[in-house]
Structures are given as C-alpha cells and as structure tokens.
Amino acid sequence: xxxxxxxxxxxxxxxxxxxxxxxxxxxxxxxxxxxxxxxxxxxxxxxxxxxxxxxxxxxxxxxxxxxxxxxxxxxxxxxxxxxxxxxxxxxxxxxxxxxxxxxxxxxxxxxxxxx
Amino acid sequence: xxxxxxxxxxxxxxxxxxxxxxxxxxxxxxxxxxxxxxxxxxxxxxxxxxxxxxxxxxxxxxxxxxxxxxxxxxxxxxxxxxxxxxxxxxxxxxxxxxxxxxxxxxxxxxxxxx
Numbered sequence: 001x002x003x004x005x006x007x008x009x010x011x012x013x014x015x016x017x018x019x020x021x022x023x024x025x026x027x028x029x030x031x032x033x034x035x036x037x038x039x040x041x042x043x044x045x046x047x048x049x050x051x052x053x054x055x056x057x058x059x060x061x062x063x064x065x066x067x068x069x070x071x072x073x074x075x076x077x078x079x080x081x082x083x084x085x086x087x088x089x090x091x092x093x094x095x096x097x098x099x100x101x102x103x104x105x106x107x108x109x110x111x112x113x114x115x
Numbered sequence: 116x117x118x119x120x121x122x123x124x125x126x127x128x129x130x131x132x133x134x135x136x137x138x139x140x141x142x143x144x145x146x147x148x149x150x151x152x153x154x155x156x157x158x159x160x161x162x163x164x165x166x167x168x169x170x171x172x173x174x175x176x177x178x179x180x181x182x183x184x185x186x187x188x189x190x191x192x193x194x195x196x197x198x199x200x201x202x203x204x205x206x207x208x209x210x211x212x213x214x215x216x217x218x219x220x221x222x223x224x225x226x227x228x229x
Contacts, residue, residue, distance in 0.1 A: 004157075033217055033218075035220075040222070040223075042119070042207075042222045048217050088158065090158075090218075102148070102160055102163060102212065103160075104160075104174075105150075105157045106157055107155060107156060107157035
C-alpha cells in the first residue's frame with residue numbers, strides 16, 4: 001500500500017529550540033494533516049492543509065503543504081516542555097485503491113526533552 | 116460534548132477469547148473508523164464506515180469484524196483473539212469521508228492478548 005515517510009523518528013529538544021519534521025511520499029496527496037499524541041491519549045489535530053503551497057500557523061506551530069503535493073513540513077518555534085509527545089503526519093492520497101478517501105499515517109516523530 | 120468515547124480503556128484476553136471494543140460519537144458524524152497503533156508502525160486502518168449500514172475493509176482487516184447499525188456506534192469485534200492483536204486501538208470519526216473532514220480520535224483501548 002501507499003506509505004508516508006516521516007522523519008526524524010525521534011528527536012530531543014531543549015526548551016527554547018526550534019523543531020522541524022517532515023513527511024514525504026511518492027504519491028500525490030489532496031490533504032495533509034498534522035496530529036499530536038500525548039501519552040495515554042488519542043491523537044489531536046494540530047493543523048490541516050488543503051492546497052499545494054499552503055502555509056498555516058497555529059500558535060508556535062507552522063505547517064506547509066509542499067508544492068509538489070508529495071510532502072509536508074511542521075515547524076515548532078521556541079519549544080516548551082509541553083511540546084513533548086508523538087507527532088503524526090497524515091495524508092489523503094489522490095488515489096488509494098479500495099479505501100479511497102481514507103487517511104494514511106506516518107510512523108510518527110517522538111519529541112523528548114534533552115536530559 | 117463528549118466527542119468520541121471508547122470503552123474499555125484496558126483489556127486483557129487469553130488466546131481464542133472473543134470481545135467487542137465499543138466506540139460511540141455524539142457529533143453526528145457519518146464517517147467512523149478503527150485504527151490500531153503498534154510501536155514503530157504508526158496508525159493502520161482496520162475497518163471503516165461511511166454511514167449506518169455501510170462498512171468496508173481497511174489496510175489490516177483480518178481477525179476483526181465491524182457493524183454500523185446506528186450513526187453513533189461503531190463496535191469492533193475480535194472473534195478469536197491472537198497475540199498478534201495485542202495493540203492500542205483507536206476509534207475515529209469525521210463529518211464525512213473526504214477532503215476537509217479531519218478525524219477526531221477517542222482515547223484508545225489498550226488490548227493485551229496472552
């Protein structure tokens with residue numbers, strides 16, 4: 001099936017640092033979404049992107065829908081301890097066989113605090 | 116507004132036992148789905164429904180059954196549990212299937228099969 005390659009798999013942050021992560025695919029997507037998951041909870045939507053080139057912010061978070069429609073980026077500025085968690089990208093591909101329209105998810109980027 | 120509610124939160128089963136994971140939403144969403152989350156694998160779609168009476172398979176449907184008799188409820192059934200089904204299960208819903216309808220997730224059911 002189609003896959004999203006999300007990187008990095010994990011990263012350590014120090015308070016105040018900027019953080020970047022991305023998702024890429026060989027397929028074209030209609031929609032890109034970014035979710036955050038805290039321990040013991042379900043993913044929560046952070047940002048939704050619907051148009052190639054779109055740049056959208058939500059507080060200290062900024063995400064972009066790549067021009068090629070095959071990638072998306074999430075940046076977190078001036079990180080704080082509560083940014084720790086797992087971040088997932090999700091995309092709705094243009095064609096996805098029998099499950100067309102369903103989201104597919106990246107494997108996540110785990111953000112931890114530097115010891 | 117409760118959103119998406121999943122029960123139970125935790126469950127331990129022996130191999131071969133059956134059980135039903137419950138999911139209910141109060142947002143009048145047409146689309147509902149079940150995902151499983153395994154370490155290093157992200158979220159994988161098990162089954163989904165675009166409305167009452169309509170269900171379809173996702174990426175990893177084997178070993179699971181679903182039904183959708185009402186808009187609000189979308190239970191997931193394990194007929195004969197296997198250790199490979201040890202996972203965290205998430206139910207999610209959205210207004211409809213398609214562009215512009217982000218998923219809303221429940222808080223998950225952590226299932227262990229021994």
